[in-house]
Amino acid sequence: MQEIETARLYLRQFTPGDLDELYCIYSDSEVMKYIGKGVRTREETEIALHTMLQCWQQNNFGMWALVHKTDSKMIGRCGLCFLDKTSDVELGYAINKAYWNQGLATETSFASLNYGFEILKLERIVAIARPENIASQRVMQKVGMKYEKNARYYETDVVYYSKSRSTSQD
Numbered sequence: 001m002q003e004i005e006t007a008r009l010y011l012r013q014f015t016p017g018d019l020d021e022l023y024c025i026y027s028d029s030e031v032m033k034y035i036g037k038g039v040r041t042r043e044e045t046e047i048a049l050h051t052m053l054q055c056w057q058q059n060n061f062g063m064w065a066l067v068h069k070t071d072s073k074m075i076g077r078c079g080l081c082f083l084d085k086t087s088d089v090e091l092g093y094a095i096n097k098a099y100w101n102q103g104l105a106t107e108t109s110f111a112s113l114n115y116g117f118e119i120l121k122l123e124r125i126v127a128i129a130r131p132e133n134i135a136s137q138r139v140m141q142k143v144g145m146k147y148e149k150n151a152r153y154y155e156t157d158v159v160y161y162s163k164s165r166s167t168s169q170d
Contacts, residue, residue, distance in 0.1 A: 002056070002134075004064065004111050009104065011064035011111055014052050018065050021074040022049055034133040036154060055081055061120055063092065066108055068099065075099045078108040080116050083126055084153040089116060091127040093139070109143045117165045120168070124165070128158040137161070139143050 004011040016023070024029055026040040026048065039049065054164075055062035063079035076095035083090040085140055093105050116122045127145055129136035137159060145161035152158065 002060075002115075004115060006107050006111050008069055009075075009108055009111075010067040010069060011108060012067060014049060014063065015079070016049070016053075017044055018050055018074055019022045022065075022077070025076055025094060025096050028097060031094055034130045034136065035094055040130060051165075052077070061089070061116065064108070065093065066104070066113065069103075075104070078105070079084050079112050080120075080125065083128070086153075088124070088126045089122055091116075091125055091140075091143075091145075093136075100135075105139045106142045107137055113143055113163065115121055122165065124162055125164045128153055128160050130156060 014026035022117075023040075023042050023045040026045045027042075029039050031039065032038045050061045051122060057094040059082075061080045063077040063081065065074050066076040066078055067073065068075045076093065076099070078095075080089050081092060082088070091109055092161055094111075095105055113125055116125050127140045128151065129140065131150070140161040143163070144165045144167065148160045148162050150157065153160075
């Protein structure tokens with residue numbers, strides 16, 4: 001099982017036992033405001049969890065469960081997945097709102113990008129956000145991603161950012 005440690009977080013693969021904590025995050029309308037089609041039911045969360053587990057088995061990457069070191073609580077997810085109907089690898093994240101504005105999305109995004117570039121040897125990683133999701137765009141910028149274009153993925157208008165391995169080594 002793949003695991004990473006950052007200054008304040010443990011990033012580990014999800015387990016079926018994470019369903020309750022993940023559902024708390026996925027059922028929060030503020031957290032899910034800009035993610036997919038919004039709030040998810042418990043059944044939809046269970047399907048999403050199963051999909052994340054399958055992604056790791058098939059690709060050797062996926063979403064990490066974020067565990068806060070201070071209280072050992074699973075507080076969100078961050079990691080890599082394939083961008084909607086493409087072969088591009090996408091960085092994504094969602095964090096329990098009680099842990100917002102602490103730089104945790106940036107911290108875990110750096111770790112995920114490093115895993116993608118150093119371990120998986122990916123040449124490029126992308127990220128998308130709805131144009132009104134300024135906080136997510138700031139995370140992308142802080143981790144060195146650059147705006148490329150406006151696009152449409154997951155049936156939603158988005159801004160599209162990317163970072164290549166060569167620029168991650170500068």
